[in-house]
Amino acid sequence: MWARAVRFGLRSWVAWRRGFTSKADPQGNGRVSAQVIEHLERLALVDFGSQEAVARLEKAIAFADRLRAVDTGGVEPMESVLEDRCLYLRSDNVVEGNCAEELLQNAHRVVEEYFVAPPGNISLPKQDEQEPFSYN
Amino acid sequence: MAAPMLRGCCLARRGALACIDGGSRRGRGAAIGCRSSGKRGRSSVAQQSLITAQKSGKGEHAWAAVVGLEIHAQISSNSKLFSGSQVQFAAPPNSLVSFFDASLPGTLPVLNRRCVEAAVMTGLALKCHINKKSLFDRKHYFYADLPAGYQITQQRLPIAVNGSLEYSVCVGKKRSQVITRTARIKQIQLEQDSGKSLHDELRSQTLIDLNRAEGQLRVDANISVHHPGEPLGVRTEVKNLNSARFLARAIDSEIERQINELENGREILNETRSFDCKLGCTIPMRDKEGKQDYRFMPEPNLPPLLLYDTASLPPGADPQQVINIDRIREQLPELPSETREQLVQQYGMLPEHSFTILNEVGLLEFFQNVIKETRAEPKKVTSWILNNFLGFLKQQNLAVNESPVTPSALAELLNLLDRKAISSSAAKQVFEELWRSKGKTPSQIVSEKQLELMQDGEALNQVCLAVMEEHPQVVLAMKRGNPRAINKLIGLVRKATLSRADPTVIKEILEKKLSS
Numbered sequence: 001m002w003a004r005a006v007r008f009g010l011r012s013w014v015a016w017r018r019g020f021t022s023k024a025d026p027q028g029n030g031r032v033s034a035q036v037i038e039h040l041e042r043l044a045l046v047d048f049g050s051q052e053a054v055a056r057l058e059k060a061i062a063f064a065d066r067l068r069a070v071d072t073g074g075v076e077p078m079e080s081v082l083e084d085r086c087l088y089l090r091s092d093n094v095v096e097g098n099c100a101e102e103l104l105q106n107a108h109r110v111v112e113e114y115f116v117a118p119p120g121n122i123s124l125p126k127q128d129e130q131e132p133f134s135y136n
Numbered sequence: 137m138a139a140p141m142l143r144g145c146c147l148a149r150r151g152a153l154a155c156i157d158g159g160s161r162r163g164r165g166a167a168i169g170c171r172s173s174g175k176r177g178r179s180s181v182a183q184q185s186l187i188t189a190q191k192s193g194k195g196e197h198a199w200a201a202v203v204g205l206e207i208h209a210q211i212s213s214n215s216k217l218f219s220g221s222q223v224q225f226a227a228p229p230n231s232l233v234s235f236f237d238a239s240l241p242g243t244l245p246v247l248n249r250r251c252v253e254a255a256v257m258t259g260l261a262l263k264c265h266i267n268k269k270s271l272f273d274r275k276h277y278f279y280a281d282l283p284a285g286y287q288i289t290q291q292r293l294p295i296a297v298n299g300s301l302e303y304s305v306c307v308g309k310k311r312s313q314v315i316t317r318t319a320r321i322k323q324i325q326l327e328q329d330s331g332k333s334l335h336d337e338l339r340s341q342t343l344i345d346l347n348r349a350e351g352q353l354r355v356d357a358n359i360s361v362h363h364p365g366e367p368l369g370v371r372t373e374v375k376n377l378n379s380a381r382f383l384a385r386a387i388d389s390e391i392e393r394q395i396n397e398l399e400n401g402r403e404i405l406n407e408t409r410s411f412d413c414k415l416g417c418t419i420p421m422r423d424k425e426g427k428q429d430y431r432f433m434p435e436p437n438l439p440p441l442l443l444y445d446t447a448s449l450p451p452g453a454d455p456q457q458v459i460n461i462d463r464i465r466e467q468l469p470e471l472p473s474e475t476r477e478q479l480v481q482q483y484g485m486l487p488e489h490s491f492t493i494l495n496e497v498g499l500l501e502f503f504q505n506v507i508k509e510t511r512a513e514p515k516k517v518t519s520w521i522l523n524n525f526l527g528f529l530k531q532q533n534l535a536v537n538e539s540p541v542t543p544s545a546l547a548e549l550l551n552l553l554d555r556k557a558i559s560s561s562a563a564k565q566v567f568e569e570l571w572r573s574k575g576k577t578p579s580q581i582v583s584e585k586q587l588e589l590m591q592d593g594e595a596l597n598q599v600c601l602a603v604m605e606e607h608p609q610v611v612l613a614m615k616r617g618n619p620r621a622i623n624k625l626i627g628l629v630r631k632a633t634l635s636r637a638d639p640t641v642i643k644e645i646l647e648k649k650l651s652s
Binding site: 039043044045079080081082083084085086087088089090091092093094095096097098099100103104106111112113114115116117118119120121 | 214219220221222228229231233234235237247250276278279281333334335336337340341343344346431434436437439442457
């Protein structure tokens, strides 16, 4: 059953990967361009930080690409591993909330029961402003 | 997070072109809202309209504008879409927030049954196809009022698709002609709401309240222009539209701006703009990020949402855990279009009047109560309600339920008028008095002010004779066929009877006298 799930899951996974790798790796040499890394860093707020990290990403993509060897023609993609489960429907009753004090204890700064955040998003520094680290 | 919301899908990815209205100059998508508290809902509408470019210098090159609306409507429920915390307007900040709403690690979404029913009901009312299987997705972006870093929505396969809504528009010089238009609904989806942010410019900080449930109806518009027959143009999104009037003006100004830019050889950027009501135009809003990449992915914690109808209901299923579309369809209240049709059929009402009656809160009920208690013709009732009653309400800025005149009072007045106990001008006087003095019935006012019509035909005859004798020149003019003469005589008789005679009866008597 697990094998079946894997097979079913492959199609959408592979299709995604295919799209990704063709965008990331137009030359097909397994390298992810600096442009894509920058885009990913901005979208996901991760910091690749080193060439090693990028290399690891490239290895992961190459590993996933091996899924293309599987023929998934005519196989329905799996939406999630839960797709055979029943979605539980909760009755419309109020059963929680009213714990502002507890929640606010987690916050670094509060003002009168509001969480405090910086004004708007703080944009990432541009590539040239970052710590020198070259993607080659 | 999350007040439950219904979200109707926007024209974002193009595609949804609705009917092209060949004859009209301009048309717009209609805003459709589903009011409910809880998670936000959106329903969207797309309509294409044809406008001719204003600049005569460039020749008559027709432009077509395509407008799509994303409407966020809050679902009316006790608890939120994915958690059991309360939905309530204006509660203390963060008091209606559960651990899930605060996106604490380890918490999971649990779907509220009532929200699903509301979504299905909305889809049915808007003639959508209900998807028996729909899926939840995550839409990722970073903002302080979205602690999870993503919003659970239904992007791939929403709960309802391909609906439509008919609405009416007043056109013509005097806006007296009413035509019906149809707006297409691309999709309706359930989604979470984000929190509320209060920007404190002074201290350079933002205060976050994760309660949601603001009881709002919000609309964003997506607008593009193109020449008919050519591919669709680049669209812009206009946000922060707070009223229907601003919505219309913003769309108009954005269409004009885009046409202007394109005709001057410039390009339209795919950006988000907001409407500046003082300037009367749209201005760019978001940062120069360009298009947002939301990295949509399936929500791993929610299996597909399955709906059933009576035919497909699994036997022995727990009724709490299954939703039957047919049952929900039975529970649909009478929709406005049905009610309007009924009014037209039953009372011979003009369609545009049926719209007016339904558009004013409480007016339909008021109208029906008057009809129940009066013998007067329905058309008379309609006329009094729409002209006199509504006129007074608007003048004094009152809602129907704040009216000092009750349906019974109006019914009584119309009865007096119907059996010719008073003239129509007297009725208007009485009506005015009803607005001013509380508690008096029309009959009381009539007797106080002595407004009863003269019932004594012989006495009226005498008055007419007397007036005719006193004004021989006017009688002569009348005999010569001067139409204004008879009106003058009628006026004189009315004055003589202290307005207690029916002008039509007077006219009859005078004409009879003349011919004799």
